[in-house]
Amino acid sequence: MENETAPFEKTILPHLDAAYNLARWLTGNEHDARDMVQESCLRAFKFFGSFRGGDARAWLLTIVRNTVYSWLQRRQKGEHVFQPEEEMEKFEDVSVNPEQLLARSANIEAVRAAIAQLSPEFREAVVLREMENYSYKEIADIVGVQIGTVMSRLARGRRQLQRILVQSENTSGGIVS
């Protein structure tokens, strides 16, 4: 049945890295991320007829996102996947200098550990912006929120990220794994 799957393979499979990256960041581990990508691709294949051209990567990522959140909700049996934003801890700005941050950022494991600590809605905004290079508008479309929400999530996610990175350096002086 290669003929039937060929258009799908050509359009969707080039974005497997993006699908995996998002799933990996939302699930937190390789095993679940693989499962989620597999399930998402099957869904994407099933609904490929409803894909009307345009950004196939964004289309796939929307499916990945839905798949992962449905799964998380089933697994957590109703625990909130997202924390209501107004209840989020307010972070104060910490004073940092670029050298300090740059030095810290060179350690990819430390960076990953820091991103993993962000709450999911901030994390996905950072992933879509910095790793997939999507514009605010595109992120808003994928996530299904207003552009203003994307901007505030990004701003707060970045502020938290910066704080976590600098603090983990100051307290431990080394890698937290």
Place this chain on the structure above:
Amino acid sequence: MNCDDARRLIAPYSDGELDLVRSLEVEEHLRGCESCAAARENLRALKQAAHSAYFHAPDGLRESVLAAVRASDPIPQNVVVRRAPRFWIATGVALAAGILLGFFAGQIRIRDASEQSLLAALTDSHVRSLIGAHLTDVVSSDQHTVRPWFEGKLDFAPPVTDLSGQGFPLVGGRVEYIDGRAVAALVYERRKHFINLFVWPATAGNQEVKGEKPQRGYNIVRWRAAGMNYWAVSEVAEDDLRKFAVAFEDATTSAR
């Protein structure tokens, strides 16, 4: 441009979201302001760091996805074996009648079973939407916000209408996967209770509003109109759900 403005614009500037004039203004400020320039450098370092944290797909994932896709049936068709006519002549009228009887009984059973699984799936979706944070993907009481949101997410355009005037304000919507297809879930409120209205294209003609057997304490009414299936699931009383159905139909019929 003062520092407050510049600090606010550094992120959109670094993300390439500003127009040329604004970008130049930010750049000019950064040239003259050390502390804002440092903030920009911090952001740049952070962006680079985050970018480097990318996880590439592990070995073998592509192959396993390919294998799964190729093995899957792209379009789940109704598998009803139509072999009755061949048996007609070969085995005589009596046997054929028997087979036909069995065939129809089987079809009814299949329909019952699939309706039952549909009812269960819709109820599950309703319950999930209440216990999780995932009641809506687009939150808006404005039908002109909710309707376009579905574009590109579905292969059909569900009619969306606010019914605040009739006591059923629109809360928002989301996309659900039910029974192997993407369906629209419109969320309405009725005195602090939510109603999930599931919508997807119908293959059969119009059908009156009809109450289904309550599932796990949730009431369900369904109808078909203008080429769409509508299933409303909620803890509100069936009478209210019927009122909702009528209000929805009135509003969308007059809009058509």
